[in-house]
Amino acid sequence: MHIYANPTRFLSLAKWLTPLLFWSGLVLSVGAVGWGLFMVPPDRLMGDTVRILFIHVPAAWLGMGGWAGIAISSAMLLIWKHPLAAIAARAIAVPGMVFCAICLATGSIWGRPTWGTWWEWDGRLTSMLVLLFLYAGYIALTEATEREGGSNKIAAIFGMVGAVNVPIINRSVVWWNSLHQPPSITAGKSAIEATFLVPLLIAVAGFSLLFGGVVLMRMRTLIAEAQVEARLRRRALDDDAPVAAPAVLEQA
Amino acid sequence: MKAKHQRLILVIIALIAIVGAGLLAAWGLRNQANYFYLPEQMVSAPPAVGQAVRLGGMVQKGSITTAADGVTVNFMVTGNTADAVPVRYSGILPDLFVEGSGVVAEGSLGPDGVFKATNLLAKHDENYVPRELEGMGTEQAAKMAADTTVGLK
Numbered sequence: 001m002h003i004y005a006n007p008t009r010f011l012s013l014a015k016w017l018t019p020l021l022f023w024s025g026l027v028l029s030v031g032a033v034g035w036g037l038f039m040v041p042p043d044r045l046m047g048d049t050v051r052i053l054f055i056h057v058p059a060a061w062l063g064m065g066g067w068a069g070i071a072i073s074s075a076m077l078l079i080w081k082h083p084l085a086a087i088a089a090r091a092i093a094v095p096g097m098v099f100c101a102i103c104l105a106t107g108s109i110w111g112r113p114t115w116g117t118w119w120e121w122d123g124r125l126t127s128m129l130v131l132l133f134l135y136a137g138y139i140a141l142t143e144a145t146e147r148e149g150g151s152n153k154i155a156a157i158f159g160m161v162g163a164v165n166v167p168i169i170n171r172s173v174v175w176w177n178s179l180h181q182p183p184s185i186t187a188g189k190s191a192i193e194a195t196f197l198v199p200l201l202i203a204v205a206g207f208s209l210l211f212g213g214v215v216l217m218r219m220r221t222l223i224a225e226a227q228v229e230a231r232l233r234r235r236a237l238d239d240d241a242p243v244a245a246p247a248v249l250e251q252a
Numbered sequence: 253m254k255a256k257h258q259r260l261i262l263v264i265i266a267l268i269a270i271v272g273a274g275l276l277a278a279w280g281l282r283n284q285a286n287y288f289y290l291p292e293q294m295v296s297a298p299p300a301v302g303q304a305v306r307l308g309g310m311v312q313k314g315s316i317t318t319a320a321d322g323v324t325v326n327f328m329v330t331g332n333t334a335d336a337v338p339v340r341y342s343g344i345l346p347d348l349f350v351e352g353s354g355v356v357a358e359g360s361l362g363p364d365g366v367f368k369a370t371n372l373l374a375k376h377d378e379n380y381v382p383r384e385l386e387g388m389g390t391e392q393a394a395k396m397a398a399d400t401t402v403g404l405k
Binding site: 040041042043044045046050053075078079080113114115116117120121122123157160161163164165167168171175176177178179181182183184191192193195196197 | 256259260263266267270271273274278281282285286287288289290308346347348353354356371372373374375376377378379380381382
């Protein structure tokens with residue numbers, strides 16, 4: 001793992017891994033969502049609205065998984081000071097927030113016909129909304145650090161503190177009475193029938209690969225941006241050198 | 253080497269403290285953050301008459317009766333025990349509102365012990381089963397789903 005903390009090694013790995021993850025993820029996601037939309041039979045109670053499951057669940061998984069990734073990267077940054085860990089955490093934040101928002105939006109659309117409400121302040125819904133705000137705060141914090149300068153430790157600490165919310169989201173339907181149903185898939189057993197479960201698992205795998213591809217793309221972009229900035233700074237210093245010299249002479 | 257280990261220990265201690273604080277907060281909220289009262293909770297510790305609360309549970313089989321005006325329904329909500337709370341509601345019922353299914357009623361407890369609902373929300377259970385298997389209850393559906401997915405997970 002420490003080998004890939006070296007940006008050059010990472011870049012050579014990411015170069016072929018990025019398109020592989022992205023395209024395989026895209027094919028699997030589109031296939032699984034198409035399967036869920038057109039081939040799966042309607043649910044016994046919910047009818048056709050069950051099809052939103054194939055977007056809602058992968059989005060929820062990645063919204064929470066994204067923050068777990070930010071927390072792990074933040075811990076690696078604080079402990080081992082890996083330069084790549086900060087870049088990874090920043091790269092995860094935007095797609096993580098997008099999937100969190102997709103989860104909330106699809107959940108709201110699903111809630112209207114199923115529960116009879118767009119939004120209720122129940123434990124699961126509220127904790128997921130808090131996660132969206134955490135993402136927004138994290139992105140604002142990293143952007144501010146990037147522009148104003150300053151330590152990336154602050155964002156890393158925020159990333160780790162925010163991780164408290166992830167198990168709360170996961171357990172919210174077990175700890176508290178909630179409108180959202182308890183977990184369907186728990187260790188070793190599933191309350192989702194195989195006709196729904198197979199495309200759902202493929203969708204989760206596909207969305208995850210896609211997420212990985214997007215994160216690698218963003219990491220490469222962030223590294224390239226940092227390199228551009230370093231080069232510009234070096235060139236600016238070279239240009240300044242002859243100008244700076246007479247100034248020193250004047251003072252002398 | 254030493255500084256690295258020091259940071260590792262610091263981060264672990266910080267993580268334990270943060271998670272501990274989060275769990276304590278969640279534990280402290282365990283009664284306040286409940287979205288609704290269960291029938292047994294409402295029977296053993298009833299909220300004040302007229303106080304806006306939610307009641308959640310299962311619609312008892314065979315308990316739905318429609319009043320003469322055609323829009324008022326009366327039914328019993330049960331939980332994990334034998335306790336049942338009578339509910340009265342006037343208005344449009346959600347699609348998933350059926351006997352033996354989950355429901356959340358918003359409203360208040362009347363002086364006569366009948367819960368007067370101002371809004372009804374249908375609660376979906378965690379089972380997802382295709383329509384060919386329609387007509388089976390929650391336990392059957394859960395068993396069916398568990399049977400067909402053995403070995404998959």
